[in-house]
Amino acid sequence: MPELPEVESVREGLSQMILGEKIASVEVGWDNIIESPAVPIFKKRLEGQVIEDVKRRGKFLLFYLTKDVLISHLRMEGKYQFLLPSYGEEDATENKHTHVIFYMESGYQLRYLDVRKFGRMSLVEKGKEFDHKSLAKLGPEPIAEEFKLEPMRQFLTRRTKAIKGVLLDQEIVVGIGNIYADEILFRTKIHPEQSAKTLTEQEEKNLHESIITVLAEAVEKGGTTIRSYENAFGENGNYQDELKVYGKEGSACAQCGTKIEKIKVAGRGTHYCPNCQVLKG
DNA sequence: AACGCTGCCTGTGGGC
DNA sequence: TGCCCACAGGCAGCGT
Numbered sequence: 001m002p003e004l005p006e007v008e009s010v011r012e013g014l015s016q017m018i019l020g021e022k023i024a025s026v027e028v029g030w031d032n033i034i035e036s037p038a039v040p041i042f043k044k045r046l047e048g049q050v051i052e053d054v055k056r057r058g059k060f061l062l063f064y065l066t067k068d069v070l071i072s073h074l075r076m077e078g079k080y081q082f083l084l085p086s087y088g089e090e091d092a093t094e095n096k097h098t099h100v101i102f103y104m105e106s107g108y109q110l111r112y113l114d115v116r117k118f119g120r121m122s123l124v125e126k127g128k129e130f131d132h133k134s135l136a137k138l139g140p141e142p143i144a145e146e147f148k149l150e151p152m153r154q155f156l157t158r159r160t161k162a163i164k165g166v167l168l169d170q171e172i173v174v175g176i177g178n179i180y181a182d183e184i185l186f187r188t189k190i191h192p193e194q195s196a197k198t199l200t201e202q203e204e205k206n207l208h209e210s211i212i213t214v215l216a217e218a219v220e221k222g223g224t225t226i227r228s229y230e231n232a233f234g235e236n237g238n239y240q241d242e243l244k245v246y247g248k249e250g251s252a253c254a255q256c257g258t259k260i261e262k263i264k265v266a267g268r269g270t271h272y273c274p275n276c277q278v279l280k281g
Numbered sequence: 282a283a284c285g286c287t288g289c290c291t292g293t294g295g296g297c
Numbered sequence: 298t299g300c301c302c303a304c305a306g307g308c309a310g311c312g313t
Contacts, residue, residue, distance in 0.1 A: 001306065032289075035309095059307080075307050076290085097291095116290045118307070134308085161284065168307080178306065267285085268306060 001226070002074045004142065004175025005218035007059050009237060010080060014061075015054040017082045021104045022050045023065075030099040033114065035122045042123050046070075046102070058138050058174030062129060069129040071122045072112075078119030081111045139171045142215045147173050149208045156196045156204060163199065164192035165266030167211075175215055179224055179246045182271045184210045186245045191279040192265045192272050198281050217242065245271040 002010065026043040028034055034042050049065035056062065063070035072078075084107055100112035100121070112119070124132050140146040155172045156163075166172060167181040176184065185192050188206040190199065199207065218224060223237030226247065244254055249262035249271055258275035 003307095073308080076305075077292095114290090115292070116305090118290060120308085159283075165284090170308085269304080 001076050001177055001179065002059065002078070002223070003177035003180050003218075004056075004059055004215055005180075005221075005239065006223035006237060007056055007061060007074065007175075008219050009223045010074070011054050011056045011061055013235075014080060014082070018051050018108075018110060019053065020050065021106060021108060021110070023047060023102050024105045025103045027101040027103070028099070029101075030114075030117055033099050033112070033117060033119055033121055035120045037123060042121075045123060057130075057135055058141070058170055059177070060135060064126065067126060068123050069126050071124060071129060071132060071134060073120050073134070074114075075116075075118035075120065077116050078112065078114040081113060082108060083111070084108045137171055139173050142173050142175050142211050144212055147208070147212060149205065152208055153204050156199060159196035161196060162193045162265050163190060163196045163207075164268075164270055166196040168266060168268075173211055176211065178268050178270075179226065179243070180214055180218065182246045183244060184214050185277065186272060187214060189276050191277040192263075192270045193279055195281075245273060247271065 023046050026046045028039050028043060031039050036042075037045070045068060046065070049067060051063055051065060053064035054061065055064065059073060061072040061074070063072065095111075095113060097113045097115045098111050099114055099117065102110040104110065112121075120134075122132060122134065129135060140148070140151075152172060156166065159166050164181055164185065167176050167184065168178070170176075182192070184207070187210045188203060190203055190207065218237075218239040221237060221239040221242065222235070224239040224243065225236035226240060245260050248260045251260055252258070253260055253273040253276060256273065256275045258273055260271055261274050262269055262271050264270060
């Protein structure tokens with residue numbers, strides 16, 4: 001499940017491969033992946049546009065084209081492949097999970113694959129990309145220059161629900177998904193079900209710092225490979241070796257040796273150490 | 282305003 | 298063995 005570090009790794013890879021490519025035509029095999037505009041317009045508008053840049057905002061990829069921006073979210077299992085099919089090889093690379101193909105004038109193809117078809121794409125006019133509903137309400141990027149402690153504290157004091165669920169809200173800070181939420185809470189010794197507004201000042205400070213450092217470290221390591229994630233080169237990340245609680249249920253906590261437990265919080269599988277992360281109040 | 286629920290999807294694996 | 302169903306989970310949209 002790509003979270004910010006994985007999306008950033010995909011972005012880096014794509015930007016090394018596809019800049020300057022001109023789109024000749026587009027094939028869409030599953031219409032629901034295209035959120036807007038309508039599929040025929042989506043295909044038509046992309047023809048002839050050149051890929052000038054690939055950026056990222058939160059977990060969204062932004063392909064900057066001649067006139068438009070293609071906003072793409074991988075959701076759970078979305079992937080991009082960039083390849084040059086040759087005779088005979090074309091069939092071998094056929095994959096029933098390929099749902100969108102961008103045919104380049106060069107002969108290369110940018111393919112979007114998605115086993116669960118949860119991913120979404122929108123094409124918007126350049127300059128209006130941040131007005132799009134998916135990007136308009138996003139919070140700050142998790143870097144010190146943008147993500148400030150005080151606004152985060154204001155946000156937390158308005159929330160009574162479990163802190164785990166609040167971290168998954170892309171309005172407080174972007175990029176955290178289920179894996180990093182658990183890892184961040186373990187590092188700050190906060191119980192995932194702790195009500196957000198009950199955190200102490202020190203806990204808020206630690207949490208703020210951990211969000212920045214955990215995500216930065218994961219970006220540095222090329223993301224986490226659990227199940228199916230690989231970057232645009234088909235490579236795995238390395239952060240899975242650093243995970244302390246996610247997927248570790250039943251094994252010993254690295255800090256205290258207590259068995260890591262798995263519960264459900266905010267409707268999601270949640271991993272924590274019952275000794276290091278104690279529910280208070 | 283904040284929160285929780287549902288729909289979107291398919292593959293995997295545990296239980297019987 | 299083979300079948301069934303819970304589960305995996307990010308986000309939009311909706312009702313309360």
